[in-house]
Amino acid sequence: MGDEVTGGPAGGLLVVGDVITDVVARHRGPLAARTDTAAVIRTLPGGAGANVACWAADAGCADVTLLARVGADAARWHERELLAAGVRPRLVVDPVAPTGTVICLVDGEAAAERTFLTSSGASLRLEPADWSERLLDGVARLHLSGYLLFAESSRALAGTALAAARARGVPVSLDPASAGFLARFGADRFLEFAKQLDVLLPSRDEACLLTGSSDWAEAAAELSGLGPVVVAKSGAEGALVARSGKVSARVPAVPARATDSTGAGDAFTGAFLAALLAGARAEVAAEWGCRAGARAVEGVGGRPPRPDDDGQAPHTP
Secondary structure, eight states: OOOOOOOOOOOEEEEEOOOEEEEEEEESSSOOTTSOOOEEEEEEEEOHHHHHHHHHHHTTOSOEEEEEEEETTTHHHHHHHHHHTTOEEEEEEESSSOOEEEEEEEEOSTTOOEEEEEEOGGGGGOOGGGOOGGGGTTEEEEEEEGGGGGSHHHHHHHHHHHHHHHHHTOOEEEEOOOHHHHHHHOHHHHHHHHTTOSEEOOBHHHHHHHHOOSOHHHHHHHHHTTSSEEEEEOGGGOEEEEETTEEEEEEOOOOOOOSOOTTHHHHHHHHHHHHHHTTOOHHHHHHHHHHHHHHHHTSSSSSOOBTTBOOOOOSOO
């Protein structure tokens, strides 16, 4: 497949999702119980929805808006970081809950695999009252973070946004976001929602969990039979694109020296959506996604690298 882009419709990307403060701890070897484990620790801006928006802007999408909820504790810092990344923030400041926080434990060995400890905080307190029809003005694509489905109020907001987009003919994509949360939410409930989507972007584990298949190609094909184009991501194994019950493309990963895999799937999704907005077919857009994913794992944190700033949180956000 080539990299040619056919030229697409004018319009921006609206992401509805989460803004999170990431505390990334990179350690080597197993954690030592009941004592100290040496680590390099950084506090960085994150959140699946916010990361996707930033990577879409990094990939060339000039009009990216993010709707999310944060606490007053870190609202100004997150707003500054999003603006610096080229994203227009529409942040609702929660009157009660603090900004969500994720502790990312990253194994410093070759695979740079990570484990998350998550406090969702304000991020899953989005509600239908936070929605405005004006958010869709000039928007050519809506992307929903799968985390929205895992709490009642944010799930209602996701449904409101989806219905509004479909009424305007705006295509909608979603990334399931977390195999652990997805398992507790239930595959059947998720699949009912997924039938209304245009694009579904699960990880390999999420695709297999949703279908009960141990083969990710079979899982992607089965999911695409529900209606959406399915783009299944599997890190070093690249990605699969499936349409109408069949795999239409296998896209190889781009070689990378892994430092931290946090946000690699978000990077893929952001670049993929930017490519679709530029007029690329899903098969070519997946190549953009694989390139962004490779860049993401070579740095620390879930956002695109910025040469002027390491993204580290100030002492008082």
